[in-house]
Amino acid sequence: MPSETPEEARRSTALFLSTVDRAEPGLLTGFYLVGSVCFGDFHARGAGRGRLSTASDIDFVAVAERRPGPGGISALAQAHATTVARFPKPRFDGSVLTWADLAAGPDDCPDVPCAQESRFAAAGRDGLNPVTFCELATRGIAVRGPEPSDVDV
Template identity: 45%
Template sequence: MPLPPQVSRSTTTFLAAIDSSSPGLVAGLYLHGSLGFGEFYPGHSDIDYVAVLARAPDADALAALAAAHQAVRERHPKPDFDGFHLLRQDLARPPEVCPDLPCTQDGVFRAAAPFYDVNPVTWHELARHGVTVRGPALTKTDVWTNDAALRAYSHDNLATYWSGVAQSLADRPDEASTDEATAWCVLGVSRLHHLLATGNLTSKSGAGRYALDAFEPRWRPIVTEALRIREASGVPSFYDGAPGRRGRDTTEFTAMAVEAGVALDPSLAI
């Protein structure tokens, strides 16, 4: 699909800036996340990128990257343009062997840091659903993939990180009732459950549509609410005037989906 205007302007600004200061450095620019599934919701979606460098960056190249990202941040502060830079051969290896990489998080450039998107989900999204902005289209021979590792990573993510989030929601009911918590938690845990149950990647909205049928009918109001928040669909909220009830449903759904996902055997092939 054509890039949404908000995405096109950020990628164009970045590439123009880096090409001006360090020609040839960025050989490839790829997008992943919901864009790879044909979804982008202004005000809710970020731009997740992976930039392939033609050579290992020296101090001058790192300074050029920092300036290019600063240009994006100044001209287009939203949506966030977050991601990392690596060499093409890095994509052919498991993400856990990547060194700390030049990256941007919340628009802030770091010359070498661990980055949360350096994980099996990103590698598999690039191989199967990546959006090419510059460079040759990535194929499964270019990017390391391993379905067993993807499932194991997703299972561990539910059992550790998301289990902690579920407890935090229970401990902080006021935060659980916010728009951000409802959309992020309900769709986030549904996305991981979908992968473990089906073996397939999906977007956040795709995960919500999956959850409407995968879980008991009692959960449909909170899943519909999460989709409403993310997609700004204009559908009236089931929870108007009842933020406490929305917070309780968000908390209980998150805990339920985490438990259900952890109960799935990550070693089973789909």
């Protein structure tokens, strides 16, 4: 992870990945930061910008070789719960896709494990949109896996 990655993103990501890896080794073969972190516009406590002056989220795209089964879903749910319990702010939001999902694009993805506003769902569509895919392809920060420029997105 680049040294300029905000500490909040580093610690939440490290805890999430280590918790998943302990419970279900090899499940996640890719992990990318997107959103404000990848644009260098992350503000953990609010930017004082805009009418809402809201804090940034930590947005991610996690990648598995294949759809997680019940054990994988359980590992993801537990890792997410552990992460947001320890670090409730900023929110930790993202989706778990396969490499094939990335190649197919957001419109052809089925419902996937995801989290929005720090709430995990075993199946949903949060993060499955052209903006997230474009951010990943052009600016994503590789924490695990190949660089985004080497991924078929």
